[in-house]
Amino acid sequence: MxxxxxxxxxxxxxxxxxxxxxxxxxxxxxxxxxxxxxxxxxxxxxxxxxxxxxxxxxxxxxxxxxxxxxxxxxxxYVGPWLPEPILDSPDVDPAYRIELDDTVSMAFLVLLEAxxxxxxxxxxxxxxxxxxxxxxxxxxxxxxxxxxxxxxxxxxxxxDGQPRFAASREDRDRLATEFLGAIRNGDLAGLERLLAENVVFVGDGGGRTPAVQQPIIGVVAVARFLLGLMRQGDRLGVLLDLVQANGQPALRIRAADGAMLGVLTIDVDTDRIVGLNNILNPDKLGHLGPVGDLNTLLGHRA
Missing domain, CATH: 1.20.140.160 (PhyR, sigma-like (SL) domain)
Structure with a gap:
């Protein structure tokens, strides 16, 4: 060499x-x-x-x-801008792996935008x-x-806005597992128990695919929105699995054929989920593997 x-x-x-x-x-x-x-x-x-x-x-x-x-x-940029996610997964190109810690979390990188x-x-x-x-x-x-x-x-x-992420890795993963179980089971009460009162859901479609244009704030609004998304995902055959993204737990969202549709990162502070960041813009997912067409699945254009 x-x-x-x-x-x-x-x-x-x-x-x-x-x-x-x-x-x-x-x-x-x-x-x-x-x-x-x-x-x-x-x-x-x-x-x-x-x-x-x-x-x-x-x-x-x-x-x-x-x-x-x-x-x-x-x-x-159309709608909220979120960073491109990096997954800590064996099937991700090693070239895109870095030491994943709180300084690459979605919340931290968004703060740097200021x-x-x-x-x-x-x-x-x-x-x-x-x-x-x-x-x-x-x-x-x-x-x-x-x-x-x-x-x-x-x-x-x-x-003032810097995320604390006081929860341990084990507590984060436990909450993420319970979160996935609650949305899969349609458990509104269970989901609300996992979310902080002022939880914020942010979607990034970049105008390329459907996503919320403004953050959704509050435990009731976010919980009901998530269960609505899950019902829609079930109809489309969407697959969800827990991964680590940007040093925090996340859900990898894939079509039935395995193509990437999105990554939902989960911000945990102490014992509650305080933030959910849904990256759906296909331009931000290509480094993770083949990307699916959410617009085609939904039957309309972005």
Missing amino acids: TDLAQAHDELRPLMFSIAYRMLGSVVEAEDVVQEAFLRLHRSSQDGVDNLEAYATTVTTRLAIDTLRSARVRRER LSPVERAVFVLREVIGYEYAEIAAVVDKSEANCRQIFARAKTRIK
């Missing part, structure tokens, strides 16, 4: 981790990583003293540029990757003092 090929294998997880957290998009993150490696290859001809530092710098700067160019697209591209870069490099301010300053081409200010400002902006 050549030095550069070995560097690719060693550095790719770090580069993809940075790009995905900044962009919330698997496809865009992969494009950034590929372009960064092309630049790394060209620069290696002249010699690079620190490959990791160079890879981090190029990846972060490319992600900043991508965020700036994507801003108009996201402003025009930050400017540079704020997001500084926050990710400091809070997630653990870089020192001097290292961050070199990456984003700002002074060390400025980076400290940017980080403090960014942390303040997302502090």
Whole structure:
């Protein structure tokens, strides 16, 4: 294996981790990583003293540029925007696996959307990757003092909304199992017991497939909506199975032939489900395998 090929294998997880957290998009993150490696290859001809530092710098700067160019697209996005899900599953392409923890949860990545591209870069490099301010300053081409200010400002902006996820992995999985059982059995009372009073359901169809255009809030409204979806899913032969997505329990939603239709992530805080994020936009599911056509199943166009 050549030095550069070995560097690719060693550095790719770090580069993809940075790009995905900044962009919330698997496809865009992969494009950034590929372009960064092309630049790394060209620069290696002249010699690079620190490959990791160079890879981090190029990846972060490319992600900043991508965020700036994507801003108009996201402003025009139809309905709520949610990140592309990453599943921790043996049948998912290993290229799209990263260390899944609370900093890749749907709730956390959505909060990062409130930050400017540079704020997001500084926050990710400091809070997630653990870089020192001097290292961050070199990456984003700002002074060390400025980076400290940017980080403090960014942390303040997302502090109030930052998810706590106080429940253990075991408690999350138990609640998710009970949640799936309740919706399968049409158990309204049981479902309501699992949901927090102010639970929020968000759907992301991106205008490509049917999804709620505004968040649904409150235990009664969300529970009844979920059971309505389940009845519809039963008629269509939809398959549901528990998986891990973005460091949290989730339901993988598939057509009868196994094609992907969506991913519903489940946010748990202490002993209740506080958030449900339903990613249905087919453009955000392609990295998970063959994608089904929900519009055809439903018999109408988005």
